[in-house]
Amino acid sequence: MNVPSASAVRLHVVTGKGGTGKTTVAAATAMSLAMQGQQVLLAEVEGRQGISQVLDTAPLGPTERALVQDPSGGTLHGLAVEAEPALLEYLHKFYKLGRAGSVLDKVGAIDFATTIAPGVRDVLLIGKVYEAVGRTTSGRRKRPVYDSVVLDAPPTGRIGRFLAVNEEVSQVARVGPIRNQADSITRVLQSAITRVHLVTLLEEMPVQETLDAVDELGDLSLRVGSVVANAVRPPLLTDGQAQALTRGGDAARDELVAALQLVDITTGPATVEGLLREGEEHALRSGLQREQLARLEGLAAPLVTLPHLPGGVEDGDLRQLAEAITEQGGL
Ligand SMILES: Nc1ncnc2c1ncn2[C@@H]1O[C@H](COP(=O)(O)OP(=O)(O)OP(=O)(O)O)[C@@H](O)[C@H]1O
Numbered sequence: 001m002n003v004p005s006a007s008a009v010r011l012h013v014v015t016g017k018g019g020t021g022k023t024t025v026a027a028a029t030a031m032s033l034a035m036q037g038q039q040v041l042l043a044e045v046e047g048r049q050g051i052s053q054v055l056d057t058a059p060l061g062p063t064e065r066a067l068v069q070d071p072s073g074g075t076l077h078g079l080a081v082e083a084e085p086a087l088l089e090y091l092h093k094f095y096k097l098g099r100a101g102s103v104l105d106k107v108g109a110i111d112f113a114t115t116i117a118p119g120v121r122d123v124l125l126i127g128k129v130y131e132a133v134g135r136t137t138s139g140r141r142k143r144p145v146y147d148s149v150v151l152d153a154p155p156t157g158r159i160g161r162f163l164a165v166n167e168e169v170s171q172v173a174r175v176g177p178i179r180n181q182a183d184s185i186t187r188v189l190q191s192a193i194t195r196v197h198l199v200t201l202l203e204e205m206p207v208q209e210t211l212d213a214v215d216e217l218g219d220l221s222l223r224v225g226s227v228v229a230n231a232v233r234p235p236l237l238t239d240g241q242a243q244a245l246t247r248g249g250d251a252a253r254d255e256l257v258a259a260l261q262l263v264d265i266t267t268g269p270a271t272v273e274g275l276l277r278e279g280e281e282h283a284l285r286s287g288l289q290r291e292q293l294a295r296l297e298g299l300a301a302p303l304v305t306l307p308h309l310p311g312g313v314e315d316g317d318l319r320q321l322a323e324a325i326t327e328q329g330g331l
């Protein structure tokens with residue numbers, strides 16, 4: 001079994017602009033680790049049921065559940081972290097408040113923690129992830145229950161505040177157990193076992209958000225892991241063909257008509273014009289992709305690219321993305 005060394009990264013936080021593929025990449029990363037024989041926990045914190053959709057399984061709850069058993073011996077577990085059960089678990093653990101949950105609910109403590117103090121809410125959510133990272137087996141030879149934990153995190157617009165639990169909490173708790181909990185979480189988040197990965201499409205806006213996030217994470221003493229360029233379309237044209245198409249004129253048209261004749265396809269001018277327009281769009285998009293890729297290559301973080309899957313991400317496709325991640329050395 002491929003068990004990570006003591007100094008290896010064990011908490012993978014996956015963020016990125018909304019809709020760029022965070023959940024898909026988080027699931028593929030977790031799958032890649034499970035396919036290498038690891039015990040992996042894949043967790044989400046936004047109550048969106050994104051993971052169960054990507055893995056095509058029943059909705060996840062606040063109790064961990066095995067989702068995929070790999071022939072290598074690895075297992076992928078899923079968890080949807082929710083603030084309220086996390087608070088009850090926390091109170092039970094620290095104050096031995098067994099059945100106090102319902103009482104607290106009546107007096108509004110849960111409302112306080114989940115709505116009035118958003119900083120506390122985030123401590124509860126990430127606190128559950130922190131607990132899973134640090135959990136060990138019982139018995140004499142203790143070892144981590146999970147080799148790796150992958151977090152499908154909030155988007156880049158909110159990731160700084162979400163991970164900066166210390167600063168958020170200091171507004172409501174200067175001392176006491178919540179403060180201590182926030183300090184412990186921050187220590188793990190800033191340690192060498194944690195990496196924050198940034199998912200982006202090769203488009204102007206998400207790439208800009210990625211560059212901004214790298215700066216913000218650095219300011220918070222959080223380590224950036226990989227930058228993932230997701231849904232990259234392979235260029236189908238040579239440079240010469242792309243130039244001919246974007247320049248307009250007859251060269252591209254002549255080449256296209258000749259190529260169509262070669263495979264015995266006779267078409268009218270409308271089809272030829274349509275194909276030329278599509279070709280031009282493809283050439284422009286490829287050029288744009290290349291420009292955005294160059295901006296990402298300027299970063300110190302390793303770049304992982306994942307292909308655009310024309311039919312969207314169906315069931316078996318996740319393994320294909322997982323293999324692509326493994327082949328590039330993992331996140
Ligand atoms: N490599 C890919 N090729 C094709 N489609 C993809 C790829 N990656 C993701 N998608 C599709 O893009 C959509 C958005 O992906 P996903 O839900 O993972 O993004 P997200 O960043 O988690 O979104 P949100 O911000 O809403 O949580 C989904 O329909 C997904 O199937």
Ligand SMILES: [Mg+2]
Binds near residue numbers: 022023024050152
């Ligand atoms: Mg998502």
